[in-house]
Amino acid sequence: MASHQLAGSSLGFRFSGVGSYLPAEIVTNDDLAEAMDSSDHWIRERTGIGQRHVGGTTSELATEAARAAMKRANVGPDEIDQLLLATTSPDYICPGTAPAVAEALGLDCGALDIQAACSGWVYGLVHANGLLLQGMERILVVGAEALDRITDYTDRGTGILFGNGAGAAVVERDPSGEGQLLSFDLGAAGEFVHILYAEHGDVLQMDGKEVFRQAVKAILRSANNALDRADLSVGEIDLVIPHQANIRIVESAWKKLGFSMEQTGMRLEETGNTSAASIPLVLDKMLDEGRLKSGDNVMFLGFGAGMTWATTIHRWAGESR
Ligand code: ACO
Numbered sequence: 001m002a003s004h005q006l007a008g009s010s011l012g013f014r015f016s017g018v019g020s021y022l023p024a025e026i027v028t029n030d031d032l033a034e035a036m037d038s039s040d041h042w043i044r045e046r047t048g049i050g051q052r053h054v055g056g057t058t059s060e061l062a063t064e065a066a067r068a069a070m071k072r073a074n075v076g077p078d079e080i081d082q083l084l085l086a087t088t089s090p091d092y093i094c095p096g097t098a099p100a101v102a103e104a105l106g107l108d109c110g111a112l113d114i115q116a117a118c119s120g121w122v123y124g125l126v127h128a129n130g131l132l133l134q135g136m137e138r139i140l141v142v143g144a145e146a147l148d149r150i151t152d153y154t155d156r157g158t159g160i161l162f163g164n165g166a167g168a169a170v171v172e173r174d175p176s177g178e179g180q181l182l183s184f185d186l187g188a189a190g191e192f193v194h195i196l197y198a199e200h201g202d203v204l205q206m207d208g209k210e211v212f213r214q215a216v217k218a219i220l221r222s223a224n225n226a227l228d229r230a231d232l233s234v235g236e237i238d239l240v241i242p243h244q245a246n247i248r249i250v251e252s253a254w255k256k257l258g259f260s261m262e263q264t265g266m267r268l269e270e271t272g273n274t275s276a277a278s279i280p281l282v283l284d285k286m287l288d289e290g291r292l293k294s295g296d297n298v299m300f301l302g303f304g305a306g307m308t309w310a311t312t313i314h315r316w317a318g319e320s321r
Helices: 029-034 040-047 058-073 100-105 117-133 190-195 208-230 248-256 273-287
Strands: 013-023 026-027 049-053 082-086 111-116 138-145 166-171 180-188 239-242 298-303 307-313
Touching: 013 058, 013 117, 013 273, 026 029, 026 273, 029 040, 040 248, 049 307, 058 100, 058 166, 082 100, 082 117, 100 111, 100 307, 111 117, 117 138, 117 166, 117 180, 117 248, 117 273, 117 298, 117 307, 138 273, 166 180, 166 273, 180 208, 208 248, 208 298, 208 307
Parallel strands: 082 111, 082 138, 239 298
Antiparallel strands: 013 166, 026 049, 138 166, 180 307, 298 307
């Protein structure tokens, strides 16, 4: 396989603005327990989730998050060269959702959906880097989900997990070379299509135990590949943001990898699993908390239906709050 090691690239890669958006309506675990045989205690203990947000369409949520990211980056619509929108809950089966978001934002550029489930936003960062290498200056990478459209909130296996939300980043070349995409790892294993899927017009179906097992395996493999390619150890990563699926998936993988929870960015309790939106939603919160400074090594780790997985390691440059 071709090497994915990018260290030393002179292109540079910075996050000039990050934003996120959660719709106002909240469904608590207690609300769910009224519709199914469950409890706040069980859901928190088995998943780490305390509530989830619902409402809005994917394009509406994406537009709000993107606006916030563009404002922070201080860029106007004419300065975006491409929109990449990661979603597994598009407004329509056809067309894609990205053109509607581009229209709402007033962009005049290419606009494309990425369907890689929970890994989609991290896939988007790697593809954005490719477009920067092609000569583009600035890419808007959004992860947005209206998972309430494909979730049965009376089903004990899936209804406890999923929620809506969106996160976005404006990424651009960093001529100073300070910010870098140090390495990445992308993967897919289509043999696992049927452990997590939704048919046309239907809700998500999941073999929870198998998803758990395969997710942990994917995390271990992808994180180790990316670390090797960046020539970094677990202890040299200042902040790791995993996809927010289930706290026990993260804890199981971390036990084997050696990451600590102190190194880890989480927002699962507040949001539930927001698929492609989950990592940028956490990133926005980490910036709010002042957890990132220039030169930090940051890892994003996505995994999800497909199965797909995607890891990037960045030397951080960009906004800090
Ligand atoms: N509330 C209360 N009790 C429940 C619930 C519930 N919501 N669901 C199951 N139970 C009960 C079962 O009836 C069973 O009871 P029993 O022992 O008396 O028979 C017991 O809890 C264990 O049931 P399991 O189905 O084995 O539950 P498990 O421990 O596997 O937990 C869960 C289910 C939380 C869905 C788990 O499998 C899981 O988190 N899997 C990963 C799924 C995931 O994260 N998907 C995210 C999407 S993919 C991605 O983003 C990567």
